[in-house]
Amino acid sequence: MGHSNLNLAALIGSRICHDLISPIGAINNGLELLDMAGGAQGPEMDLISDSVGNAGARIRFFRIAYGAASDQMLGRPEIVSILDDIGKSQRQKMRWGPLEPQPRSQVRMAFLAMQCCETAMPYGGVIHVMVEDGVWTLAAEADKMVIDDALWDGLETPGLLPHITPALVQFALLPEIAKELNRTVSAKRSNGQIIIRF
Numbered sequence: 314m315g316h317s318n319l320n321l322a323a324l325i326g327s328r329i330c331h332d333l334i335s336p337i338g339a340i341n342n343g344l345e346l347l348d349m350a351g352g353a354q355g356p357e358m359d360l361i362s363d364s365v366g367n368a369g370a371r372i373r374f375f376r377i378a379y380g381a382a383s384d385q386m387l388g389r390p391e392i393v394s395i396l397d398d399i400g401k402s403q404r405q406k407m408r409w410g411p412l413e414p415q416p417r418s419q420v421r422m423a424f425l426a427m428q429c430c431e432t433a434m435p436y437g438g439v440i441h442v443m444v445e446d447g448v449w450t451l452a453a454e455a456d457k458m459v460i461d462d463a464l465w466d467g468l469e470t471p472g473l474l475p476h477i478t479p480a481l482v483q484f485a486l487l488p489e490i491a492k493e494l495n496r497t498v499s500a501k502r503s504n505g506q507i508i509i510r511f
Contacts, residue, residue, distance in 0.1 A: 322379075322486075326375065326376070326379035326380045326381070333368075333372050334369065334372050334373070334376070337365060337368050337369045337372065338369065340365050341362075341365050341366070341369060344358070344361065344362050344365065363402070366398065366401070366402075367399075367401070367402040369398070370395065370398035370399040370401070370402070371399060373395045373398070373399075374395055374396075374399050374424060377395070377417065377420055377421055377424050378421055378424035378425050378428065378483070379486075380421075382417050382418040382421045382490075383416075383417055383418065384416045384417070384418060385416070385417045386414035386415065386416060386417070387414060387415055387416075387417050387420050388414045389409065389411065389412055389413070389414065392409055392415075392420060393409050396409055403431070404434070404435075404436065404437030404438070405427075405430070405431050405434050405437060405438055405439070405440060405453075406437075406438075406439050406440070407427060407439075407440050407442065408439060408440065408441045408442065409442050410441060410442050410443040410444070411442070411443070411444045415444065418490075418494060419444075419449065419494070421490065422449065422487060422490055422491060422494070422496075422511055423442050423449055423451065425483045425486055425487040425490070426449075426451045426483075426487060426498075426509045426511070427440050427442070427451065428483040429464075429465075429468065429483050429484055429487060429500075429509065430451060430453035430507055430509070432459075432461070432464070432480075432481065433453065433455075433458045433459055433460045433461075433502075433507055434453060434455045434458060434459075435459055436455065436456070436457045437455060438453060438454055438455025438456070438458075439453070439454050439455075440452070440453045440454075441453075441454075448510060448511075449509075449510065449511050450508065450509070450510050451507075451508070451509040451510075452506065452507070452508050453506065453507040453508075453509075454505060454506050455505060456505065457505075458502075458504075458505060458507070460502055460507070463475045464481060464484045465500050465502055465507075467484055467485075467488075468484060468487060468488055468498050468499075468500040468509070469488075469497075469498060469499060469500055471485070471488045471489070487511075491511050496511045497511065498510070498511045499511070
């Protein structure tokens with residue numbers, strides 16, 4: 314059985330995240346042992362500890378956003394834990410609304426949509442995630458937004474997407490995944506707010 318480029322990319326993403334999470338977890342465990350033993354302390358150790366925690370949170374987030382997805386259900390506690398941990402190191406805050414477990418494939422789309430919103434919020438802001446009757450809505454709000462219209466037009470019409478850099482790959486991936494799930498992405502923006510639905 315063959316694999317589409319999209320599926321192969323997701324498998325690669327899963328493999329990378331899977332292989333990186335173990336050594337990062339081991340470093341974190343080592344830091345905890347040092348702390349318990351009264352070992353090295355100070356701003357240097359705090360910096361290392363914060364960096365390891367940030368790396369672990371990002372890998373957990375990326376594993377869902379860019380890894381292979383399924384209809385496996387993800388519970389609210391796991392999702393909120395990931396978003397809280399990743400929010401410690403960035404200006405944008407994520408608010409996860411759904412109370413019930415959600416299919417991993419749809420959480421994946423929500424995570425990619427969050428990353429799209431982040432690009433327009435370099436000075437910080439809040440991203441609210443809601444789902445009602447199977448329709449997902451992400452509402453991003455910030456006092457100051459920097460919006461690249463070509464990228465946002467491309468979410469609704471992928472043929473309009475400009476050249477994509479690695480930092481903007483979520484804009485190319487989100488509509489492709491939506492298509493696989495028989496969903497359509499809409500993106501509306503106004504002064505201080507972006508609404509993504511799928």
